Amino acid sequence: MQTIMTGAGVAVPAPPAVLAVSGESPARARAAAAALSTELCGQKKGTELLLVVGETDAWLEADGTEVRVSFDSATMHHRRKGGQNELLGRAVGVKADRKPRVWDATGGMGRDAFVLADLGCEVTLNERVPVLAWLLNEAIAAASVSTHEQVRDAAERMLVVAGDSCQSAVPSDTVLYLDPMFPERKKAAAVKKEAAMLQRLTGGDDDAEQLWAWAWAQPVERIVVKRPLRAPVLGAQRPSHSLSGKSVRFDVYVRKKQLDSIGQAEV
Numbered sequence: 531m532q533t534i535m536t537g538a539g540v541a542v543p544a545p546p547a548v549l550a551v552s553g554e555s556p557a558r559a560r561a562a563a564a565a566l567s568t569e570l571c572g573q574k575k576g577t578e579l580l581l582v583v584g585e586t587d588a589w590l591e592a593d594g595t596e597v598r599v600s601f602d603s604a605t606m607h608h609r610r611k612g613g614q615n616e617l618l619g620r621a622v623g624v625k626a627d628r629k630p631r632v633w634d635a636t637g638g639m640g641r642d643a644f645v646l647a648d649l650g651c652e653v654t655l656n657e658r659v660p661v662l663a664w665l666l667n668e669a670i671a672a673a674s675v676s677t678h679e680q681v682r683d684a685a686e687r688m689l690v691v692a693g694d695s696c697q698s699a700v701p702s703d704t705v706l707y708l709d710p711m712f713p714e715r716k717k718a719a720a721v722k723k724e725a726a727m728l729q730r731l732t733g734g735d736d737d738a739e740q741l742w743a744w745a746w747a748q749p750v751e752r753i754v755v756k757r758p759l760r761a762p763v764l765g766a767q768r769p770s771h772s773l774s775g776k777s778v779r780f781d782v783y784v785r786k787k788q789l790d791s792i793g794q795a796e797v
């Protein structure tokens with residue numbers, strides 16, 4: 531598998547080739563291939579992972595599995611009402627009169643970021659896999675012309691930063707959110723396929739401890755880490771508290787007192 535180096539010196543898989551949807555103008559596909567510095571291919575080849583691009587839509591495809599990044603899909607509309615959203619909002623510190631800015635250092639498919647934007651937070655999504663950053667920007671553009679006003683409003687609060695988070699300096703008035711990949715065990719077959727594709731695209735986030743070290747060095751008062759329910763904590767620090775759902779847990783690190791007493795330079 532070909533890889534590219536991120537600015538932080540980590541190898542991630544190179545962007546997939548781009549395939550234009552049959553019968554549609556390939557202009558957008560050409561533009562996508564150019565933006566991602568990858569090749570345009572004429573047809574599907576075996577089990578190769580591809581970015582399929584049409585006039586108004588784009589998705590990842592491999593071996594019959596399609597993965598889309600969309601904030602206006604039925605799944606996302608359903609998710610907006612889900613209990614886990616409430617937990618994520620509480621972990622980040624969302625209140626009726628408080629909508630913190632969030633730096634999502636592991637943008638991925640943007641689902642958690644969209645939930646937070648939908649709750650009223652301004653969210654920066656940092657994503658180092660170029661094709662995911664490209665799809666996130668496409669999904670935000672599509673959401674910004676949604677027929678649902680709330681989806682349009684949330685899209686306005688989302689901004690993508692392509693690149694390795696470990697190269698970013700996070701503003702101190704921000705909540706830092708991390709959700710690095712973790713090997714999944716008990717999942718429905720469809721979700722497993724999607725997780726496998728994400729694993730293939732990202733390389734698996736083996737350097738999550740490095741991401742944690744970077745996060746801990748940022749001058750923020752609150753860090754939230756999403757983990758599978760029974761997974762060990764990320765890094766050596768103990769969370770201030772955790773919020774657990776059915777399958778995931780949010781570890782919350784509140785550091786106001788530490789920042790006040792030891793000074794930001796030492797954190």
Ligand SMILES: C[S@@+](CC[C@H](N)C(=O)[O-])C[C@H]1O[C@@H](n2cnc3c(N)ncnc32)[C@H](O)[C@@H]1O
Binds near residue numbers: 635636639643658
């Ligand atoms: C489990 S996914 C995140 C899913 C996301 N929370 C969502 O709701 O869709 C982890 C993502 O973090 C990205 N990632 C991991 N380490 C990163 C880093 N140091 N900088 C930027 N992105 C990173 C991976 O490329 C992957 O897309």
